[in-house]
Amino acid sequence: MSFEAVIGLEVHxxxxxxxxxxxxxxxxxxxxxxxxxxxxxxxxxxxxPVLNREAVTLAVRAALALDCTVHERSQxxxxxYFYPDxxxxxxxxxxxxxxxxxxxxxxxxxxxxxTIDILRIHMEEDAGKNVHDDVLAGSRSYVDFNRGxxxxxxxxxxxxxxxxxxxxxxxxxxxxTLRFLDVCDGNLEEGSLRCDANVSIRKVxxxxxxxRTELKNINSFRFVAAAIDFEIHRQIAxxxxxxxxxxxxxxxxxxxxxxxxxxxxxxxxxxxYFPDPDLPDLVLTAAAIHSARATLPELPAAKxxxxxxxxxxxxxxxxxxxxEPELCRFFEAAVAGHKNAKGIANWILxxxxxxxxxxxxxxxxxTPESLAELVRLIDDxxxxxxxxxxxxxxxxxxxxxxxxxxxxRGLAQLVDTAGIEATVDAxxxxxxxxVAAYRAGKTNILGFLxxxxxxxxxxxxxxxxxxxxxxxxxx
Amino acid sequence: MTTPKPxxxxxxxxxxxxxxxxxxxxxxxxxxxxLAEILAHVAKLEEVDVTGVEATAHAxxxxxxxxxxxxxxxxxxERALANAPERIGDGFGVPKILE
Numbered sequence: 001m002s003f004e005a006v007i008g009l010e011v012h013x014x015x016x017x018x019x020x021x022x023x024x025x026x027x028x029x030x031x032x033x034x035x036x037x038x039x040x041x042x043x044x045x046x047x048x049p050v051l052n053r054e055a056v057t058l059a060v061r062a063a064l065a066l067d068c069t070v071h072e073r074s075q076x077x078x079x080x081y082f083y084p085d086x087x088x089x090x091x092x093x094x095x096x097x098x099x100x101x102x103x104x105x106x107x108x109x110x111x112x113x114x115t116i117d118i119l120r121i122h123m124e125e126d127a128g129k130n131v132h133d134d135v136l137a138g139s140r141s142y143v144d145f146n147r148g149x150x151x152x153x154x155x156x157x158x159x160x161x162x163x164x165x166x167x168x169x170x171x172x173x174x175x176x177t178l179r180f181l182d183v184c185d186g187n188l189e190e191g192s193l194r195c196d197a198n199v200s201i202r203k204v205x206x207x208x209x210x211x212r213t214e215l216k217n218i219n220s221f222r223f224v225a226a227a228i229d230f231e232i233h234r235q236i237a238x239x240x241x242x243x244x245x246x247x248x249x250x251x252x253x254x255x256x257x258x259x260x261x262x263x264x265x266x267x268x269x270x271x272x273y274f275p276d277p278d279l280p281d282l283v284l285t286a287a288a289i290h291s292a293r294a295t296l297p298e299l300p301a302a303k304x305x306x307x308x309x310x311x312x313x314x315x316x317x318x319x320x321x322x323x324e325p326e327l328c329r330f331f332e333a334a335v336a337g338h339k340n341a342k343g344i345a346n347w348i349l350x351x352x353x354x355x356x357x358x359x360x361x362x363x364x365x366x367t368p369e370s371l372a373e374l375v376r377l378i379d380d381x382x383x384x385x386x387x388x389x390x391x392x393x394x395x396x397x398x399x400x401x402x403x404x405x406x407x408x409r410g411l412a413q414l415v416d417t418a419g420i421e422a423t424v425d426a427x428x429x430x431x432x433x434x435v436a437a438y439r440a441g442k443t444n445i446l447g448f449l450x451x452x453x454x455x456x457x458x459x460x461x462x463x464x465x466x467x468x469x470x471x472x473x474x475x
Numbered sequence: 476m477t478t479p480k481p482x483x484x485x486x487x488x489x490x491x492x493x494x495x496x497x498x499x500x501x502x503x504x505x506x507x508x509x510l511a512e513i514l515a516h517v518a519k520l521e522e523v524d525v526t527g528v529e530a531t532a533h534a535x536x537x538x539x540x541x542x543x544x545x546x547x548x549x550x551x552x553e554r555a556l557a558n559a560p561e562r563i564g565d566g567f568g569v570p571k572i573l574e
Binding site for chain 1: 539
């Protein structure tokens with residue numbers, strides 16, 4: 001019997017705001033517990049929420065970039081449940097009138113194009129964080145509400161994903177898009193991008209859905225594919241053994257590489273959603289939505305295509321340069337200063353990434369402008385590749401203007417043939433053995449002689465002229 | 476227009492459980508007709524003809540106000556934790572939650 005998997009992803013993305021969704025508390029990650037709290041986000045009686053404009057702007061931007069219909073009127077709802085990380089006894093979310101619906105995300109999975117529909121995007125506040133610290137808390141837990149009330153969007157994808165690999169590709173494309181939009185920093189480890197997966201299986205060709213399980217706790221890209229593929233195989237084994245899949249929430253155990261049913265039996269959820277009486281509807285004008293659409297930045301997929309079509313990069317290089325916004329911005333700023341996109345891409349992907357050793361590019365002294373200048377100096381023949389590499393290493397650690405450094409230190413290439421001839425003659429005189437070997441047929445010794453001449457010139461001789469002169473003298 | 480069915484005791488107990496209320500049998504029994512009365516009262520609204528009226532969740536006619544994204548200091552830690560049922564470190568102590 002052959003099965004197919006049906007997977008739908010629900011992704012929570014933290015919006016890059018300074019303050020929380022309904023109060024002025026800071027959203028900064030990593031603060032000590034409960035220093036970013038107030039009457040509103042602790043749910044004290046009488047405190048009233050006031051919506052953060054920037055959170056709305058970012059949510060709308062994400063929705064438009066995912067080609068959703070953004071609704072002019074959306075509604076805040078209370079999702080009622082009891083859990084220690086939820087101080088009010090409800091989460092402010094959106095239910096039957098969400099911010100946006102009917103979008104899609106285009107992605108590439110193993111070389112072929114796929115489109116996954118986005119069913120809806122709604123805004124909501126995050127819950128606090130339960131901390132289990134045996135030393136401090138013993139048999140109890142404690143709650144840190146710094147994260148409580150932080151703005152999120154939940155992006156609900158259609159159940160159209162068929163494998164762990166597709167799910168991982170969807171997550172990567174979504175992350176890349178949100179990062180290029182400056183909507184979310186996409187940090188899975190810190191929880192600013194989180195993924196829950198609804199997984200079920202059915203016989204190939206069946207049109208009804210099988211019983212699904214919900215996978216939580218998938219907090220790394222490596223786990224997305226592994227957790228989902230494990231769950232698909234587990235469900236197939238259950239059905240093939242003649243049993244039924246149980247609808248439940250399961251957690252990915254990264255150490256054991258298995259999914260496990262949550263021990264605490266959750267009651268069938270009845271969230272009793274109702275409109276939040278404290279919050280009138282969110283109303284956006286058609287003009288505001290239109291202008292948000294008009295100011296959307298170019299998305300990474302479009303950038304990649306342009307880098308290939310208009311700038312002549314290979315698809316591989318274009319993909320690398322559009323993976324991270326920081327790298328892409330560096331590249332585009334450098335190309336603005338010197339039109340050799342291929343040359344600049346090579347320097348960034350080969351030299352810059354190696355020199356950066358994982359540091360953020362902003363921490364390096366090299367600016368896009370100085371990289372552009374360096375590549376121009378190579379392209380117009382002012383400096384040799386060897387000199388450029390030496391200069392590059394220095395620009396990365398100490399900074400400086402390449403053209404000025406070349407002038408100041410006399411690093412410009414020697415293109416004066418007479419001068420090079422004199423150096424060549426001196427090198428040939430000092431290497432009579434090699435000259436004899438060359439003339440006896442060991443022509444591959446030429447490279448050694450070129451190297452000696454380059455060394456004698458302090459790396460400044462134009463290698464092309466050196467080659468010509470050497471061949472003439474030896475021939 | 477349909478009139479809601481009067482709640483049975485099981486329904487009262489389910490709603491109470493969702494609200495984390497523990498009702499004795501006697502309380503649940505007393506509450507069943509009370510809840511039925513409340514629902515019947517609210518059901519009177521269904522007699523109003525709302526043909527052509529757009530559904531709304533609020534009586535106020537304005538959009539939710541927006542504030543600028545400015546971060547401000549909140550409560551200091553001691554005040555924030557002053558009403559905690561139990562303090563553990565700088566956190567609100569709660570029963571241990573596994574998973």
